[in-house]
Amino acid sequence: MESVKTFIKFIAVPNTKEIGLVIAEDAAELGDFEKTLKKNGFSEVGNAKALFAGIAQGGKFYSVIGGDLPKDLYDMLAQYETGQVELFNQSDMTSDAITPDYKNLSVMFLVAEKTFKGLPGAQREMLLSIGPVYRS
Amino acid sequence: MKNTFENTPVTNESEKERLPIQETETSISYLGVKLEKAKNRESQFVPDPEQYKDFINDKEIALPLQRDIAVSFLSGDPLLIEGGTSLGKTTTVRKMCAELGYEIHYANLNGASDVEDLMGRYIPNPNKRNPEDPEYVFADGKVTMGLRQEEGKKKVIILDEFNSAAPNILIRLHEVLDALERGESVTLSEDASESIKVNKEMTKIVALMNPPGKGYFGREPIDPAQLRRWVYNKLPSKLPKSTFSFSTDALFGLGKNLENANIVDKDYFKNIENALTLDQMKEIPGIEQILEKYKEFHSSANELLVNRKIAADQPQPFTFDDRMEVSRVRNFVSRFYTGDISGTFQQALRYYYVNKLENATDRKKLEEIIRTIEWKDESTSKRKAFEEEEEEKTNVGKKNAKNSTNPEVHDVELDSVREKIGKENFFGPEEIEAAFGFSLSKSEIPLCPYTFIELQEAKERNEMLILRVETDDDGKDLSMEHINELAKGRVSGKLLYDIDWYKDESFFKKEKPRVGWALVSKECIDSSLDKDYIEQTRALRDSLEKIGALSDEELEECSDEKLDEIKKFMNKDYDKNWKKAAEQLAELAINKNHRRTPVEALYDFILRFKSTEERSLENTYDWTNTRTSDGSLVFVGNADSKGAYVYGGGPRSSNDNLGVVSVR
Numbered sequence: 067m068e069s070v071k072t073f074i075k076f077i078a079v080p081n082t083k084e085i086g087l088v089i090a091e092d093a094a095e096l097g098d099f100e101k102t103l104k105k106n107g108f109s110e111v112g113n114a115k116a117l118f119a120g121i122a123q124g125g126k127f128y129s130v131i132g133g134d135l136p137k138d139l140y141d142m143l144a145q146y147e148t149g150q151v152e153l154f155n156q157s158d159m160t161s162d163a164i165t166p167d168y169k170n171l172s173v174m175f176l177v178a179e180k181t182f183k184g185l186p187g188a189q190r191e192m193l194l195s196i197g198p199v200y201r202s
Numbered sequence: 203m204k205n206t207f208e209n210t211p212v213t214n215e216s217e218k219e220r221l222p223i224q225e226t227e228t229s230i231s232y233l234g235v236k237l238e239k240a241k242n243r244e245s246q247f248v249p250d251p252e253q254y255k256d257f258i259n260d261k262e263i264a265l266p267l268q269r270d271i272a273v274s275f276l277s278g279d280p281l282l283i284e285g286g287t288s289l290g291k292t293t294t295v296r297k298m299c300a301e302l303g304y305e306i307h308y309a310n311l312n313g314a315s316d317v318e319d320l321m322g323r324y325i326p327n328p329n330k331r332n333p334e335d336p337e338y339v340f341a342d343g344k345v346t347m348g349l350r351q352e353e354g355k356k357k358v359i360i361l362d363e364f365n366s367a368a369p370n371i372l373i374r375l376h377e378v379l380d381a382l383e384r385g386e387s388v389t390l391s392e393d394a395s396e397s398i399k400v401n402k403e404m405t406k407i408v409a410l411m412n413p414p415g416k417g418y419f420g421r422e423p424i425d426p427a428q429l430r431r432w433v434y435n436k437l438p439s440k441l442p443k444s445t446f447s448f449s450t451d452a453l454f455g456l457g458k459n460l461e462n463a464n465i466v467d468k469d470y471f472k473n474i475e476n477a478l479t480l481d482q483m484k485e486i487p488g489i490e491q492i493l494e495k496y497k498e499f500h501s502s503a504n505e506l507l508v509n510r511k512i513a514a515d516q517p518q519p520f521t522f523d524d525r526m527e528v529s530r531v532r533n534f535v536s537r538f539y540t541g542d543i544s545g546t547f548q549q550a551l552r553y554y555y556v557n558k559l560e561n562a563t564d565r566k567k568l569e570e571i572i573r574t575i576e577w578k579d580e581s582t583s584k585r586k587a588f589e590e591e592e593e594e595k596t597n598v599g600k601k602n603a604k605n606s607t608n609p610e611v612h613d614v615e616l617d618s619v620r621e622k623i624g625k626e627n628f629f630g631p632e633e634i635e636a637a638f639g640f641s642l643s644k645s646e647i648p649l650c651p652y653t654f655i656e657l658q659e660a661k662e663r664n665e666m667l668i669l670r671v672e673t674d675d676d677g678k679d680l681s682m683e684h685i686n687e688l689a690k691g692r693v694s695g696k697l698l699y700d701i702d703w704y705k706d707e708s709f710f711k712k713e714k715p716r717v718g719w720a721l722v723s724k725e726c727i728d729s730s731l732d733k734d735y736i737e738q739t740r741a742l743r744d745s746l747e748k749i750g751a752l753s754d755e756e757l758e759e760c761s762d763e764k765l766d767e768i769k770k771f772m773n774k775d776y777d778k779n780w781k782k783a784a785e786q787l788a789e790l791a792i793n794k795n796h797r798r799t800p801v802e803a804l805y806d807f808i809l810r811f812k813s814t815e816e817r818s819l820e821n822t823y824d825w826t827n828t829r830t831s832d833g834s835l836v837f838v839g840n841a842d843s844k845g846a847y848v849y850g851g852g853p854r855s856s857n858d859n860l861g862v863v864s865v866r
Binding site: 076190194 | 247250253254293307308312322342362412534560621654
């Protein structure tokens with residue numbers, strides 16, 4: 067029950083409504099986790115727009131939090147388990163809303179410990195919206 | 203304010219208790235507060251009722267909250283709900299809107315600093331066709347979208363994390379609230395030419411906030427002058443001890459008089475594949491004992507939080523919610539119990555409690571308590587059945603992994619991948635169609651195995667990402683011969699200069715590209731030029747080793763010692779030994795896996811040329827890993843407008859325009 071593979075198995079169970087978070091010890095371990103995720107059928111999404119498209123279509127997705135957690139990604143995280151996700155596009159001022167089909171969705175965020183600790187306090191509040199958390 | 207109970211069709215108290223939420227074709231009553239459904243619910247912003255089938259209508263929080271929201275909707279007064287982090291405030295509002303057919307317009311104010319995102323701004327006119335059309339047009343923001351009235355529609359604006367809002371945003375929002383209260387228009391200072399007539403019958407505003415307090419990041423108590431604009435509803439974050447114990451037991455199917463608990467979440471178990479049912483859960487050996495220990499753990503964890511013994515340095519005020527955390531742990535157990543109830547509980551508590559703490563010392567404190575949550579299993583009678591179910595779960599997992607080839611996933615993946623590597627370095631399905639004239643079905647496109655970090659590094663290394671396929675849409679192998687045929691009419695001039703000497707060679711007629719994504723250097727590695735095949739191999743090794751692209755086995759096989767051995771053997775009697783040396787070199791894993799074959803060199807060339815008009819290897823040759831029928835090693839290049847040249851050479855050859863292109 068201790069490994070990241072077990073955690074992935076948990077997140078990948080159909081109907082998991084929560085987004086999982088993996089906090090890696092360092093960048094090297096984060097890379098290893100990514101490889102494990104890819105082997106387990108997860109695709110990486112690079113921004114909120116891509117994650118939104120992924121949620122709309124179904125599948126297994128993960129996103130790596132780099133130096134910052136973009137506001138639109140934070141908003142999606144806050145909404146994910148509420149049954150509806152809205153994404154606002156600031157450039158053309160349009161909004162789209164989708165209904166996640168949890169039976170066909172698994173979403174996970176990855177972050178290195180140092181990066182996480184460096185996030186501004188407002189962004190670290192993601193822990194309030196996140197579901198299960200794995201630490202190595 | 204109207205008497206909100208007077209319209210209810212419920213006629214007596216017992217009936218009201220039995221059916222707390224009553225629905226008719228045109229209305230829904232929440233604990234007696236009756237709301238009309240929207241006449242027009244056709245909108246992407248109306249949540250789907252199916253999503254809320256497993257919503258728990260407990261009488262402690264969920265039902266009273268829905269009643270209060272219903273009162274607010276009925277009166278048109280804006281509602282401010284303050285409550286713990288995981289009480290499901292947003293979900294409750296969305297659930298009601300799903301039932302009522304109301305649109306939701308959601309704005310999270312945490313980190314938001316731009317009033318114009320909420321109220322609108324001028325943007326370049328997306329519909330500009332003629333010179334007289336305006337350059338810029340005003341576009342609504344998240345809040346103004348919710349304020350606009352549309353026939354038959356009702357809209358709810360959710361302002362989430364309200365007390366994290368910047369002061370300028372609060373001021374602007376209060377102007378909106380004042381206008382709604384007076385039934386006036388909201389003047390858009392962002393667009394001086396317009397004002398929006400607002401109507402609180404049509405637009406409802408619900409603000410949500412976590413409690414302010416010591417340790418909260420950016421959260422301040424709302425000042426009384428602001429608070430007066432709202433109907434303020436503070437939810438309890440703690441249940442009375444006896445209620446907590448009762449509801450925890452109920453969630454695990456234990457305890458008496460469950461029918462009075464109003465925990466109507468049996469649908470939850472119907473909706474979760476392979477989860478244990480409530481009946482199965484209460485049969486788990488040791489469940490009652492473990493549950494008592496869990497309750498103690500939950501209380502202790504919250505005590506530590508309240509007294510700032512843990513999570514003192516975290517920006518947010520942490521609470522482990524009396525309902526939601528228990529519910530999450532219950533869900534975990536229902537899915538993952540495999541016979542070891544102690545281990546299952548302990549793992550759930552790590553995921554949902556311990557790992558959310560940022561400080562390692564804090565985590566250690568909770569971990570110590572977790573170790574006490576233990577039950578000695580003296581019976582194994584139930585295990586077998588559950589283990590069988592676990593095996594089924596594993597199979598479901600495998601099935602889902604196969605579903606990762608779900609065709610529509612690729613569009614999302616490919617867009618992200620293209621963005622990371624750079625459009626000019628990406629050669630996928632569209633580029634294949636442009637080069638060869640056939641399209642791929644989605645199922646033929648494998649998932650890209652590279653992480654975004656690897657793709658960014660590849661871009662910096664001047665590598666391109668290429669999707670290689672082995673057959674065309676008729677199933678014909680993409681040999682050099684066939685690619686050369688396909689190129690006729692697609693490439694001006696010739697693709698291959700003169701094929702006479704190798705037209706019957708296997709590498710020309712039979713070999714096809716290896717299927718999958720590959721990161722390929724656009725040109726030969728600089729350090730590999732003007733070197734023989736062995737020294738090229740060394741240069742290739744050093745280049746790839748730096749970025750960790752070689753496996754231990756690959757590295758070991760091409761160590762300096764091993765390469766020197768081959769060199770010694772080759773030079774001992776070159777005329778006699780060169781073919782054997784060429785064979786040994788071609789068989790090295792680094793060359794098999796990280797050099798191209800001749801057909802791949804040609805395939806990559808045409809893909810890049812057709813998409814970007816850039817010629818790879820215009821003045822250089824790439825020495826491949828493939829041998830001709832007489833044993834020499836094939837190189838391809840000098841791909842100018844006359845066509846690419848193909849030659850073979852012994853491993854001791856070298857030239858300042860002969861190098862190796864790396865593949866990984």
